[in-house]
Amino acid sequence: MQTMVPAWKRRLLTGMACACTMLTFLNMGCITAATPDLSGTFVVGTLDVSWSGAACPLGTALSFTVAAYLWARIGLRRSLRTALLIMLAGTLLGLAADHFFLMIAARFLQGAGGGLALVYGTGLVNAALPPERRGVAMGVKLCSIGLASCASPVVGCLLVQYWHWRGLFVIVGAAAAVLAVLTTLYVPDQKIPKGGKFDWFSFLAVGMGCVCMLMVLIYGETDGWTAAGVLGWMYGGFCSFALAFISCMTHRTPPAGRPRAGQLAVPVRPAGVPVQHLLHLLGAGGNGAVHAQCHEL
Numbered sequence: 001m002q003t004m005v006p007a008w009k010r011r012l013l014t015g016m017a018c019a020c021t022m023l024t025f026l027n028m029g030c031i032t033a034a035t036p037d038l039s040g041t042f043v044v045g046t047l048d049v050s051w052s053g054a055a056c057p058l059g060t061a062l063s064f065t066v067a068a069y070l071w072a073r074i075g076l077r078r079s080l081r082t083a084l085l086i087m088l089a090g091t092l093l094g095l096a097a098d099h100f101f102l103m104i105a106a107r108f109l110q111g112a113g114g115g116l117a118l119v120y121g122t123g124l125v126n127a128a129l130p131p132e133r134r135g136v137a138m139g140v141k142l143c144s145i146g147l148a149s150c151a152s153p154v155v156g157c158l159l160v161q162y163w164h165w166r167g168l169f170v171i172v173g174a175a176a177a178v179l180a181v182l183t184t185l186y187v188p189d190q191k192i193p194k195g196g197k198f199d200w201f202s203f204l205a206v207g208m209g210c211v212c213m214l215m216v217l218i219y220g221e222t223d224g225w226t227a228a229g230v231l232g233w234m235y236g237g238f239c240s241f242a243l244a245f246i247s248c249m250t251h252r253t254p255p256a257g258r259p260r261a262g263q264l265a266v267p268v269r270p271a272g273v274p275v276q277h278l279l280h281l282l283g284a285g286g287n288g289a290v291h292a293q294c295h296e297l
Contacts, residue, residue, distance in 0.1 A: 005128060012186055013128035014137045017121035019179060020080075021141055022148040024114035027087070027172045028056050029152025031107070034165035041165075042100040047222060054214045055104045059111030060118070061210050065203050067119040068192065075189040076127065080120040084180040087113030091173030095166055110172065117179075127188050205244035212237030 005013075031038075031053055038049045063083075070079045090109025097103045125137045159167045215233040223230055 009186060010128040012182070013124045014140070016179060016182060016187075017124040017128075017137070017141050018144040019175070020117040020121040020124070021144045023087075023172065023175050023179070024060070024118045025145060025148035026152045026155060027110055027114050027168075028060065029149060030156035030159070030168045031056070031165075033153060033156030033160045034168065037160060037165045038100075038103070042103065044100050047218065048100065050218055051104050052100075052107045054218060055107040056111035056114075058207075058210050058214060059108040059113075060115035062203070062207050063112040063115030064119065065206055067116050070116070071120065071123065072192050072194045075191045076120060076123045077183060077187040077189040080117060080123070080187060081180050081183045083113045083116030083120060084176045084183065085113070087117065088173055088176040088180065089113075091169045091176065094169045095173070106169075113176070123190065124187065127190055202244045202247040205240045205247060209237045209240035209244060212240060 035046065035049050035053075038044075038052060039046055042049075067079075070082065074082075087110050090106045090111075090113060093109065094103060094106035097106055121141060122138075125134055125141060129137055156168060159165070159171075212233045216230055216237065219227070219233070220230045
């Protein structure tokens, strides 16, 4: 199926994968240059402004935990479109924000949408190219991460100096809207195998751990890394990540053929594999009675 993808569509999907990657990291790094302007616009301190920068990677980290779940349930096309629309919603909220809490919420939505788009960019490469031709495309995609990380502070400084800090949101929103339209038109609706029910406890535990670590980074620079409050947040983050790890280890889907609790075990014959051949491999091939029973099955 992948070998029948036209050449122009392969190039388009690969370019979209790189664009999603660059958009995510540009969105994450450009806002740093606007810290003084944000402080003056919303009349908040520099320490408070740092929350707008921390909300974006927090949303990105949490989005990684739900990316595979959405991909398996609603497919690649709708998952990527949802991610880009979430980023667009965060952008519009940031443009209309008149309170700094709204700006923090906008940055969180932008980070969540960008994190999902970053994950689904790999799905675009997989949909565009067969396995033996994905190496170069994945290399270009990884290079775009470094390029966007280096260019984001420069782009942010240029926009803030020659335009306005809201221009950052205008560019991100326009790019997300264009990619959402291209996703609707050209991205195939592929799904990955389902991996069981969503583990809400692990998701919330990881979220609490990320929040605690951000609190450590924010207040550690001002109050000192050995302050009681900073150590408390650090301990809370460690406990949250430990609970998430334990939950992930215990939250497993029963393998095929093993009944769940309260469910009757029903023997299942492997489809497409002769029972006689399996018994012969197990050393029972010379037993005529066994072969007779196999023929009866």
